Amino acid sequence: MNFLVASLCMFFAGGLACLATTGRPHLTRWVGSSVALIGGALALVPTCMVLGGRVLTGLHLHWSMPFGSIALDMDALSAVFSTPILIIVMLAAVYGTEYLRPFEGKKNLAQSWFFYNLLAGSMLLVVVARNGMLFLLAWEIMSLASFFLVTFENEEESVREAGWIYLVATHIGTAFLLVLFVLLGRDNSTLDFSSFAASPGFAGIAFLLALVGFGTKAGFMPMHVWLPEAHPAAPSHVSAVMSGVMIKTGIYGLVRILTFLGSPPPWWGWLLVSVGAISGILGVLFALAQHDLKRLLAYHSVENMGIITMGLGIGLLGMSYQSPVVAFLGFAGSFLHVMNHALFKSLLFLSAGSVIHGSGTRDIDHMGGLLKRMPVTGLVFLLGSVAICGLPPLNGFVSEFMIYLGSLTSVAGNMRLPIAGIVAALVVAGSLALIGGLAVACFTKAFGIMFLGEARSTHAAHVHESGLAMRLPMAVLAAACIIIGVSGPFWMQLLGPAIAVATGVATDTQIYPTFAAHALWMMTLLAVAGIGLVGLLTFVRSRLLSARSVTREPTWDCGYASSTPRMQYTASSFAEPVTRMFNVFLRTRRRFSAPTTYFPTSSSFSTETRDLFHESLFRPAFTMTHRFLSRIHWLQHGRLNLYILSMIAALLVLLVWKLG
Amino acid sequence: MNTFFVSLLPVLLGLVLAPLLLGVIHRTKAVFAGRHGSPLLQAYSDLAKLLRKGAVYSRTTTWVFRAAPVIGLASVVSVMVLLPITGNSAPLSFVGDLIVFIYVLGLMRFFTVVAALDTGSSFEGMGASREVHFSALAEPAIVVGLVALASATGFLSLSGIFSAMSPTTWVVAGPALALVLAALFIVFLAENSRIPIDDPNTHLELTMIHEVMILDYSGPDLALVLYAAALKLWVLGALIVNVALSPLGLNGIRGVGLFVAGMLVLAVIVGCVESMMARSSFLKVPRLLVTAIALSGIAFMLIVRFTA
Amino acid sequence: MNFGWLLPILILVPGLLGVACLFLRSARAVLRLCAIGTLGVAAIAGAVTLHVFRFVPLFAGRSWFMLDALSAYHLAVMMMVFSISALYGVIYFRDEVARGTFTDKQARRYGGLWFGSLAAMVLVLVSNNLGIMWVGIEATTLLTAFLICIHPTAAALEAMWKYLLMCSVGVAVAFMGTLLIAASAQQTSLHGSDALLWTALRDAVHQLDPALLKAGFIFLVIGYGTKAGLAPMHNWLPDAHSQAPSPVSAVFSGFLLNAALYCILRFLPLVEAATGNTGWGRGILIALGLLSIVLAAMFILFQRDIKRLLAYSSVEHVGLIALGVGLGGFGAVAALFHMLSHSLAKTVSFASAGMLGQSYGTHDLRHFQGIVRRVPVWGTSLVIGLLVLIGIAPFSIFLSEFFILKAALSQRAYWTACLLLVGLCVVFISVLRSAIAMAWESDTGVQASHRFKLSHGLLVFIPLAVLLVLGVWMPESFVQILIRASELLGGTP
């Protein structure tokens, strides 16, 4: 616990220290990143202890604040969420030292590092807080800090807009959380988590409040609208932290609240499955339609949060139908995917940052052939892509596999659920399959168009590989993706205590489905064998070619002699068949000016896919509210007589109402 | 140890016999067209010849292009380890291996597509785009279909599912199994780029999917690609044959014999389909695949109804 | 030892200082006297307040004057607001003095009225006699009216006339209410001058005629509510606040409204006790509070003038305070806490808005661009002030709003909570939009026009820092003060 407190102090006090270095960018860089590293390392100590099976005694200090107390605790559930937080924060900090270097002297980097460390500290505090006031305060600081990080490049109109949308969305989400926490501790004199009723009468309402409140942060559709705006706007290392771990605090909050609400009725699981499926499928579809790299990745966060939520939904269904195995698998998949997504999404954002850093554009359609100039970035991006598509042998598959197992177990065999559960499980399996297929489409597009082929613009032709400080964190993350990918059973074992917390069973009675462990072992075996086979085949192939003629020619273009890089498929054209099929959701706008006359001079074609919910739900709602409220305006008409009349009217109304 | 090698037999069987299916399909089509046709073992000699040649690479390509055939072949071979043969368990069998089966094939597809994009050719980009489009729809169809089978038999691994099938399965869930079979067949045609989804024999690059993606391969790489494609045809076909024939309850060597016969019949059926149908418009292919998803879904619901 | 004699002194000193201002030669001298004098009064007030908080209420002049925890708390807040505004006045008018738009004559008038209204507000707070309290409120109306039009422009005159007439009528209505309260005591043993003593009424509350008391309370709520800016009697407020010079706007929003609300709060425990604590009077406050929040939210959405925006925000916050008090229990504590936070934040915001107005030559939001970079101190403080006002954590308004929400939900007042949240969200959305639009700008290459001055920075950032600290750490003694003050509002927190 002392380490934890020391780490929190480090983040907050060290953040202030960053502010003090204003004007000395060199110092700022060192102080800012080392604060993040030391703070992260300090907190990793208790986190690893808990993951290793130790039980720490919580901290409960007096806090001069009504309903508040400084109650901190690191249980297994917190540890599962704080691990990715700390790791990503540390790696992104290292990355940030180089990424922010071009801004030195132009922007106030001290402020940026201050908010970065504030964000890190508040995220950590969110997962270890055991008091409602402390939690909400940390939650709000987290939102505020990330808001200022998002608006780092505030001279851009779009960034300001993104910041606004982000803070509004997150604040409205918080409004639900305020109600939630007040309801949970309604009749108590404290908001300590330990005092929350085990299963209050309004559990359904509380669940819905938590779903909306935390779902806004987690980016569930349709509350995700801030996400595709804010993540592209932020500097890449911040996007990595936000997309990789900050949105996970929403999942953490949801799971934590569920532990207060008693045994869940089936409709909770159903709701989570539906929300997850919608977020997952629409998330990946919208990602597919984007050609802004970071926007694409942001939509993939929505997708992955959907997968995590489906896992939670399966877990809840398992709980409702008293099937601990299904519950275990659902939660295990969900939690592991939390970690995995943190790793590969941060990896992707960091490598995207490296690309943007090198090329100066975010538009995939302007890139091409980057792999030759940025070999490391390209390789890690490829690994990240394979991982996020959930393909073996990388980590994304392990967690998706667990969710699949959960849904399979609920469908068939002696542990099958009642029919409602089965249908939900099928929805999960089908959605995961569709998401997987579409994700492959999306990331072959992203990787293929960006890194392969020929450069489509001068941006792409003059890129350069990033420095060591940027490459190292990416390499670490990529390695982690591989390691988790081939060590599935170990992670399942590790997650046991956290699942026990989430499902409310005693840690020592937590069951571990042996068949799942066996399956994961077999997968590891298969993965190792497959990798061996790849090695073998590579060897064979090189032997075959060693003595023969290997020549290099232009790409075969079916007889057409003078093909140019501009004739390559672009990201938009690559995704066009799929996006056309789902145009009912995507509503891609095409702007096309066709070539005219016999000697056409110019023509253009561009597409833009705005967010469905932003365009069709929130914007009209805002417009309508605006229009409605503008009618109210006449009330302040400037006529004194009528003002006084309204005063008299108020008097009369009150007299009649209260005395009549 | 000995039993392990025995259990590896199905894998070896597939490795050896897969190119034969191509020959059978070609021969069937030739018969329909009234031609003499190429020899049944033509595919083997093609592969052998390619392996002996040198290679020409596009200047645009990178190591990704060269890695893809290797990864593709390794993936499909790994998948074969999971594949049972009528009445005989697969060498490796575990709960949920059907998901691994599908996802490892996904890995193969990922690299095929990426390699196609590596050439920077607009034709290959076109093929890649179509491939991801159709497979994204094929994937839910096969997953739901297999989950339906799992639900029908109560087992969660491929070997378990097929060994649990018996004649009564057909009696209890006959219509559902037929629907799953139909769905799997559509997926099989789509994944292996057969008519009516794709035409592997056309010379018009614009109308192809798989063949256009591998336009730039030559020599041993092309051999690996073609062999992997043949193996993929084998493994997906094996699913269909297993579903159709497992209920007969034969095992051991008789099962293997039945299986091989089934595979050959499947190849003939494919040949017939290819001879009798035209390649459908690319715009219509998604409908076919969505139909497959629907068939699987209906089958699942039927099974849940029957077994609930 | 009884420090009661300090209470009349507290009224007399500013009164005399006000007169002294009329004899000063230069505008600068007047402004300096304003600052020093206000700080001096604040020092006395601080001493008295501390005494009350630590020991017992003070009485003076045959109990006509009284300072208990509630009024002492208000006095403390008021002196903070006045001190900041007075110091700010020196900065604000410096340019105008230099340009000659703030003449010595105007300055003398300003100084006199400044101390006059200070004295009047102190009178409101320290009078135990409800009639004298009324006199004080009426006096503040009349004295501050001319503060609005120190610069007699057309708009300022219009605003002043509206303010004058609406508040006069309102206060007349409150007078009627006061009379009714006095009448309700006719049947009791209270007679003559005792009939309007708050302490006497409180002790005899169960003998009062409830019907008259209730009628009186309604008149008082409407009457003082007009002055406090509760909807639907708030219409004067945006006009007056936007036209007054910023130090005056700061005082208006920072404390004038609270002074009027304070008067209503004095009557609340009486009427509640007389009606058997059934929440009869609280219901009125809840209704008006909610109406204010919602109405203000609707108007904030459209504001193009920063000072009008801040004025509507005051309507909203007064509504919040009324709502909190109306909810009672911990809500009252939250409301008092909210009052302090709002007063400080609003004072700072008005101060910054005023300086920005001078710097940009307009109060139109659309012309405020990149204020954080161009006018670092005032721009930053305005943005932070706005963020504080819309309830961004970890500032204290977030806490007080949360506590009010908790009070509402603890009483199962779900619709109230719902409306409250909707109102707050609308305000949040619209103000944030303006704040972001103001704070930054696209790169235009315009250089910062203001240099950083430490004194300016301290003036605005110390109050904001206080709000930050209170947002994460409320000292035990401070909570105790709030609880003691709210106990005087009836009910148990």
Place this chain on the structure above:
Amino acid sequence: MTLLQDTLLVALILTSFGMLVSGRLGAYIRMGALQGVMIGLLPLVVGRATPTLHVVFVAAAMIGLKGLVFPYLLFRALRESDTKREMNPFVGHVPSVFFGILALLGSFWMDARLGFPIHSSAALVIPVAFTTIMIGLFLIVTRRTALSQVIGFLVLENGIYAFGLAIVYEVPILLELGVLMDVFVAVFVMGIAIYHINREFDHIDIDRLNTLRG
């Protein structure tokens, strides 16, 4: 005593009605002055057998202020302004009188309904006070010129004062003087405001003072 009181009260109402029907600002001021004098006299005749010294003092102060000082201030403001008549009140003069009658009826009804605990000797004061209050508010709301609004405010003030007289027996002199002082300052301030408005706008039509809105 009752006769005197009734006479005063009737005159009070009549002056209020006079303001409702009159269109000239000068007449307003005069009638306001007259009403002020009567209000000043009222404490001398209501409720008590023999007026105490303090009552007499307050009455004198009130008569002096309301009967002399206010009219003086207001006439000065009127002289400065070009507006001499209340041209187009929002509610015309004739309907205004109808309102007055309604207000009178309503006041009697309310008085009967509410039943204030007061001396029977002051029984008539309450309805008259109500009527005056209502007419005062009516004037403020329906009249256009700033000056008539001030008059309306005075009428309102008079009504409230009369009401207080009836229901509160004894008011401390300090308080009464404070109240009086406030009213005085109010009229003084309003007079100055009217002067400034007239100078700035060339009119005192408050309906045209509506640039600040929204």
